[in-house]
Amino acid sequence: MVSQVNHADAVEKDGTSGDDAPATTPWREVALSDPEYQLILDQLGRVPTAVELGMFGAMW
Known part of the structure; x- marks a missing residue:
């Protein structure tokens, strides 16, 4: 069974979180x-x- 991942966790794994999050996200690019x-x-x-x-x- 695969655990669910959300995009907030993904941003944190990329080294940014909260106020440090980039204005444009990689998936929107x-x-x-x-x-x-x-x-x-x-x-x-x-x-x-x-x-x-x-x-x-x-x-997509």
Whole structure:
């Protein structure tokens, strides 16, 4: 069973959290919405790599 990951956890794993969070998030840079990114996190069970995120953005 894969545990659910949310995008807030993903930001923290990238080294930023709270007020330190960047204005633009990596998933928005590849034209993914927050719900789409959450679905990716749920399916993978982890934070996607930059290459994976780019592929999801291109194919979604």
